[in-house]
Amino acid sequence: MEFFNSASGKNITFVRPAYFIISGFIGIPNMKYYYVFLFFLYITSVLGNTAVMVVIYLDRNLQTPKYVAVFNLAFVDLIGSSALVPKVIDIFLFNHYNISYSDCLTFLFFCYTCLSMQALNLVALAYDRLVAIIYPLHYQMKVTHKFMFSLIASFWIIGIISTLTAVGLLTRLSFCKSSVIIDSFFCDHGQIFRLACNDYTPSRVIGNLLPITILYLPFAIILLSYIFISRALAKVATFQERAKAFKTCTAHLSLVAIYFIPVLITFTMSANIHPNARIINLSLTSVFPPMLNPIIYVLQTHEIKVSVRRIFKFRRQSKIMIK
Structure with a gap:
């Protein structure tokens, strides 16, 4: 333990806190109404993403490489919402502000892994649209089930390893108090390592790399893919053909916009935003995309709408035959 026994030239006994205190929403007026709103978003997210997964599972016409990625996105949204929202409501609505050290790191792991997978999954869908529009004749050869499963598996490995690295480095930190206050709505990585008493340089480095890996780099790849798509569509002869091809991207573009823009x-304007406003903005950006994603795909994707109608029609016919 000698590694932890010096800070600022003084001998200090460093400890892991028995618990963290999550204080993000404390002091913001009328927050009970906001928790009800979060609960509504969570229920909508659970129902919507479960419905999308069930429809893709039941309809063989949707069991294509593209919908493997859509299924995975719905699964990630479901897991991410379930990891975040019930715990946030339990902490703040029922005044359970204390969270144990191990529970906090577990909470952090699931939240960051799911957030990273949401961004990386949008990269997989961007690749699908890129190949479908630029290389339509080779789509079946380039976007296969094996390729899509391999791509998504590699994204899961990236997300899990990067988050595990961040969590593992946090376990090397020690704190001067038995309880530590985190000014956020969940166990925020940056909030935790900045409260440590010993050298947290490795955690700060991984804290700077994480946004690049799970936010900026995926967004840059998606942006680049649409630059190539726009250049390819510019060569298409008629406006109607360009509009028809670009219409297949509207659902994905909507998902990208609601996830990345907020x-x-x-992040870019955090210095000019009031801390309370920043906390609420971050909480909304964590729960809105999982709620809106299934709605967008059902409303803007022709195949899913046809599949939903087919399933309901089959159920009605089955009830009539039973009667």
């Missing part, structure tokens, strides 16, 4: 605005 997060990027909050």
Whole structure:
């Protein structure tokens, strides 16, 4: 333990806190109404993403490489919402502000892994649209089930390893108090390592790399893919053909917009935003995309709408036959 026994030239006994205190929403007026709103978003997210997964599972016409990625996105949204929202409501609505050290790190792991997978999954869908529009004749050869499963598996490995690295480095930190206050709505990585008493340089480095890996780099790849798509569509002869091809991207573009734009605005303008406003903005950007994603795909994707109608029609016919 000698590694932890010096800070600022003084001998100090460093400890892991028995618990963390999550204080993000404390002091903000009328927050009970906000928790009800979060609960509504969570229920909508659970129902919507479960419905999308069930429809893709039941309809063989949707069991294509593209919908493997859509299924994975719905699964990630479901797990991410379930990891975040019930715990946030339990902490703040029922005044359970104390969270144990191990529970806090577990909470952090699931939240960051799911957030990273949401961004990386949008990269997989961007690749699908890129190949479908630029290389339509080779789509079946380039986007296979094996390739899509391998791509998504590699993204899971990236997300899990990067988050595990961040959590592992946090376990090397020691704190001067038995309880530590985190000014956020969940166990925020940056909030935790900045409260440590010993040298937290490795955690600070990984804290700077994480946004690049799970936010900026995926967004840059998606942006680059649409630059190539726009250049390819510019060569198409008629406006109607360009519009028809670009219409297949509207659902994905909507998902990209609702996920990346609020997060990027909050991060780039964080210095000019009131801390309470920043906390609420971050909480909304964490729960809105999982709620809106299934709605967008059902409303803007022709195949899913046809599949939903087919399933309901089959159920009605089955009830009539039973009667």
